[in-house]
Amino acid sequence: MIIHYPVKNHTVSHAFGFDNSTHPERGDFYSLFDNKHPGVDFPVAKGTEVFAAFPGIVVRREFHKGMGNVIGIRNGNIVALYAHLSEFAVSLGEIIDVGHLIGLSGETGDACLSPHLHFELRDISKSGLKNMVFDPPFEKECETYTDTFEYIVNNKNTQKTLKTLSSLYFGSEKYCEVIKETNGMYTNDPDTPLLDGIVITIPNYN
Numbered sequence: 719m720i721i722h723y724p725v726k727n728h729t730v731s732h733a734f735g736f737d738n739s740t741h742p743e744r745g746d747f748y749s750l751f752d753n754k755h756p757g758v759d760f761p762v763a764k765g766t767e768v769f770a771a772f773p774g775i776v777v778r779r780e781f782h783k784g785m786g787n788v789i790g791i792r793n794g795n796i797v798a799l800y801a802h803l804s805e806f807a808v809s810l811g812e813i814i815d816v817g818h819l820i821g822l823s824g825e826t827g828d829a830c831l832s833p834h835l836h837f838e839l840r841d842i843s844k845s846g847l848k849n850m851v852f853d854p855p856f857e858k859e860c861e862t863y864t865d866t867f868e869y870i871v872n873n874k875n876t877q878k879t880l881k882t883l884s885s886l887y888f889g890s891e892k893y894c895e896v897i898k899e900t901n902g903m904y905t906n907d908p909d910t911p912l913l914d915g916i917v918i919t920i921p922n923y924n
């Protein structure tokens with residue numbers, strides 16, 4: 719799977735890994751990532767068209783305190799986040815092709831000090847947020863891509879069900895049956911909390 723640029727202008731203002739520790743304002747936003755910038759910033763004007771960097775299914779479409787209006791698109795184990803948007807152009811659970819218009823850039827969210835697109839890639843087969851993020855290999859093959867991945871259920875403090883996993887990885891509850899089939903979990907009730915520690919293979923959307 720090739721990672722394309724999400725905007726037409728490829729100028730970057732803050733690269734992946736940019737150290738924010740000494741910045742008076744930016745420093746506060748990235749403590750979860752040891753103050754390193756977890757994505758790439760494109761300093762585009764508000765209202766700039768943002769395009770899908772690869773094909774996938776929309777798994778996040780929400781307002782996040784730091785990232786503002788954010789769209790998340792998954793393909794296999796890779797999720798792309800498009801943050802600080804002014805407008806959304808896709809819906810949760812929608813399957814979209816590479817280059818599809820997904821929204822307009824903006825300056826929403828506390829971690830946005832001037833209009834830009836924050837683009838972030840996560841390998842969700844890894845554990846721990848700061849291990850998931852990586853430097854996007856623009857216009858190149860994503861070497862860490864896998865079509866399916868294994869999720870180890872962590873239900874110590876939560877009550878995740880098949881419906882929860884379907885919403886997290888497919889943007890809707892419609893994929894419960896696909897997850898059940900992939901894992902031979904024919905008798906599992908989609909509303910019953912999953913056993914802590916079991917391994918579930920998350921299939922792709924297609």
Ligand SMILES: [Zn+2]
Binds near residue numbers: 757759835836837
């Ligand atoms: Zn950023």
